[in-house]
Amino acid sequence: MAVAPDVPSSSLPETPAARRARAFWQGLKELTRNPFGAVGLVIVVLFFLSALFAPYLTPYDPYALDVPSRLARPSFEHLLGTDQLGRDTFTRVLYGGRIAMQLALVAVTAALVIGLVLGMIAGYGPRWLDSILILVFDTLRSFPTIIMGLAIVAVTQPSLTVIMVIFVLHAAPAFGRIARTQTMALKNTEFILAEKSLGARTPLVLTRHMMPNVLGPLLILAAMDVPVVVTVEAGLSFLGLGIQPPTASWGGILKEGYSVLRETPWLVIAGGMPLVLTTLGFTFLGEALRDSFDPKLREAR
């Protein structure tokens, strides 16, 4: 039981900004104390760095054909070998990471924002609006992800944007559900009642007092959703319905590798490993975040 002393230890009151900064570094320290959290953080940082600096990490052009050296085994020259058109696989893996990063940033943020707004409206607004939004969420959730993806691709042309739309349709309802539950729980808490008893108007209550408390769990879910969007991309690209060649993507590499599986296993390994590592990294990070933010779960560990 932490008993707050009557007078804070330092005589000068810290500014809120300084306190937040300190809290951030403490949180980071806490996070890295958990070995999984540390591993996750390292992988996630590597993921972003390698995607950002891909052109500087490889001497090759991801599209340069070199048919004579096709399907080469890994060597110092080609770290992960080459594909059937002789392109350097390592380079293509790096450039595939850029697609994954765009998806991770744009699609997850979009799903988060849409889910947050709709979920808070559902949780705070009138009942009929809640019912409609819940129906929309539930309907969207009732299509198995990839099958919904197939249905959408069927009527459009495969592209990065379509993958993002598919992911948002799949993920926004989940964010919305959580935001809604959280909002409804908060709606009757004493501090929200206290704000209302002071005469605070709804926009102020929602933005200043509800949103910061709703956002926390959503951010954790966002970290956990990065693997999902990366998987959706890889899956659709693997089926040839995602990122179209010659653009490099992990799913595309897997697809090419699958077609030459009997000749060389290196391509599927090269395409699959970054996918597995990224999903592992973000999941570890998300789990560690959840553990260090949710004291109830922390105790259970």
Next chain:
Amino acid sequence: MTPTMTDVLDIRKLSVEYATARGAVHALRDVSLCVPRKKTVGIVGESGCGKSTLIASILHLMSRNARVPAGQILFNGIDTLTLGEDALRDLRGNKVSMVFQDPMTAQNPVIPIARQMVDIQYRERLSTEEKRKRAVAMLRRVGIPDPESRIDGYPHEFSGGMRQRISIAMALLVRPDLLIADEPTTALDVNMEAQIIFLLRELQQEFGTSLLFASHNLGLIAELCDDVVVMYAGEVVERGSVRDIFHEPQHPYTQRLLECDPALVKDGRRTLPTIPGRVPDLRVIPEACIFEARCHKAFSVCRERHPAPVEISDTQSVRCHLASGLTGAPVRRAEPRPQGGGLRRKHAGEPLLAVENLRVRYRTEGFLKALASGNRDPFLDGVKQVSLMLRRGETLGLVGESGSGKTSLGRAIIGLTPCHSGSIRFDGTELVGLPDAEYNLQRRKMAMMFQDPIASLSPRRTARSLVMEPFEIHGIKLEDEDAEAERLFAMVGLSTAFFNRYPHELSGGQARRVGAARALALSPELIIADEPTAGLDTSVQGEILNLMGELQREHGLSYLVISHNLPAIRHISDRIGVMYLGRLVEEGPVAEIFENPAHPYTRALIEGTPHPDPDRRRTLLSIEGEVPSLKDRPRGCEFHPRCPIAEPMCSREAPQARDIAPAHAAACHFPLNREHLKQRA
């Protein structure tokens, strides 16, 4: 109190630590106590004193990070600390059984009661049929109506009081040598509490079981126990027979604790005694006496040496230097005794708030469900036809058990709950049906203090921004915000060092002060305080109530104080209103209500409070049964099914409120002690 072989439980010099990320917490240090056969021993202490750790350690039911560096726990002469898991399991639910604090979670929610009660008899060589019969008999014994059929129910089908009875039945079903009860009534209303205490007392005698009873409530300890152990911050500071402790307390902590009990505070004072300071952090144990920092009798030795227990009679021992005859110059002057804050004033102020025939309704079932179940009226009345008046500068205390509608009434007045019908006139303005914008203008003149001090502050805002927020909400520009913030903080006794604290970094008392500063920011005239003392230890309850009194004197505030704690708010109220099932059943000046209650329910509430004096134990229960559900209100007088003096007409006709004495009204056909008013049917 020398231990003998007749003791069921003998704990010797026990220490327990918890390993935490920030160092070991020394939760128990050098604790000794013994429970003689067929006796009841009480452990009393405020939150954080180590009661629960002590109880958990007896059967090794502590959390995983606990360690026992020293001590012995002798049960029937065998040290349980040396026992393996199997031997311990042999004791649990066999020789020792337990009743826990929260009855709502004490039983498995998805297994029928019958199955759970049969399962715990797994050691008996009986057929399931016989085990079930024994269970039914025990349920009947603890007062479960119709046990043969109800035993097949699930826990959620029973009320809190009934579930606690079931817990007791299960605990006694195994015929233990020792029954341990950890705050068994804390989650219950006063009348239910009295019923459970009576039941425990009866059964303890009937079964000849030893009882170890932990509570923070001195009255219950006095009522139930033979011997008492007083704990503070992980130590036993005093132990003795119940008369030793309550009549001749030796340790300054025991003395102050008794002084603080609102039931012992003399009437007519408007301030309550407190123990300044708070329980120390148990990570670093000082060389000094653990109570030194808060002790009004401390002298120099107390800072230097940790006192050892001193036996001052056969039965009593005290851990205090004073008892060993050491004296010295006091290190701090006894802080000024709380002065009587002036006698009660005569109130002739004009009415500030007048509520008339107010009705608040809640929907109980959704539209579709009501339609499906044929419920034509899926509503219940949280507040039913309540009329009351509050004058300027006055304090009205509103009391009642849970479900009495007192919180709904408070929320309806400040506009958090819509009113169904009736009228609320505040400062000359009718509030019912007022548009939001105009309601907000009135809200500047009233404020609410909430029950849970920390949870009622927005968790991601600093104390200063919370206190200043009312100005922002109402668009009031201040010339000097810092000065205003300082003024408000000073008003509630907080320094500016608290400006940047977040709610979770405040203690309960501090958070309550921040809440008070916020409520006072716009200089309101009316403050509605919802359970201002809930969850606070007796020694700090006074702090908040005294602060409220001070602020009232300085600013001429009017209070509507909502509480289930009748003795505590008695001292700050001018008038008391008693609510039952959403109705105001009695209302009058505080002295009248206490000395001359007219409604049998009011009397039951007053008598429901146990007296911290072993010579004033209650022998009769004032009322039986429990508060009915709002869903099926009894016909006629709603109290008649529980009323000890009900007559046939009470079940037919609902009584109207009428004046019993000047300014004292009650809704009862047969008001107590008022022969001239009683009507014969």
Next chain:
Amino acid sequence: MLFYAAKRIGLTAVIVTAIVFTLFCLIHLIPGDPAAVALGPYATPEMEARFIEKMQLDKPVHVRFLSFAWNALQGNLGEDIFSERPVSRIVAEALPYTIALAFASLGWAILIGIPLGCFSAAHPNSWIDRLTGVISIATITIPSFVVSIYSLLIFSVTLRWFPVIGAGEAGDLGDQLWHLVLPAFAVGLGWVGYLARMVRASMLEVLGETHIRSARAFGLPERVVVYRYALRVAILPTVTLLGMGFGSAFSGAVFAEIIFSRPGIGKLIYDMVVARNYPVVQGGVMTAAILFVTATLIADLVAAALDPRMRANL
């Protein structure tokens, strides 16, 4: 319970309607010429004319929707634009393969995952618990199609333990089961980890609850406390989750069926997407979604029936 069930079933009916509506919109309300979109660039004018007639593209939108919904309600999902076979029959032929795969995958995941989770929770921080933790995260995060490819690579191509493609000889149950092993392994693997983690987490939560402390205080044997008292409570959220598992198995089945060439509904939808055979895609997707919703419904009802608190809530 009756009311809950009725409400839940009613809600499912509304969702099914919404699903039908969504799929209707997908093809009928997209910008451009639906016939061109559905038939692809190689369609002849005659095909287009027949398509317009068959899909009633010349009628107003609400008429088309009502007749579409009415037909769907009767199990008439339209016709394959190329072979002109009824879509419902095509889907019905593929469905058993997918359902068998879904049940097999979830089945082995339940058999392994739930006991593993229980054991982990009963022995927290033991080596088995830690190992389970790592393995479950790994299996959850590795995409099931990567598992499919790798297990095909390892067990079929390299080790030659299992057949590479197909669903086995019709009528030969043994052969069919043999062909089911790898796909079911790949689809269910993630769920082993997922279930283990879910069960562990909810078990740990329940084991910390007061009623478990009371059960222990009565000296009930640990086996009874964990597997009878705690598991009964902890299993409830997992049951609800299994409904979701069915949907995720459908997603996983798309890849497993393509990679292992199983003629299930996932492969069907994929092939028809590539072929732009829109009515079959529509029928397949609708069937998958409705099955998924039904599975969630059943799971919710079972969970409610297992929980006396819900059961009493008439």
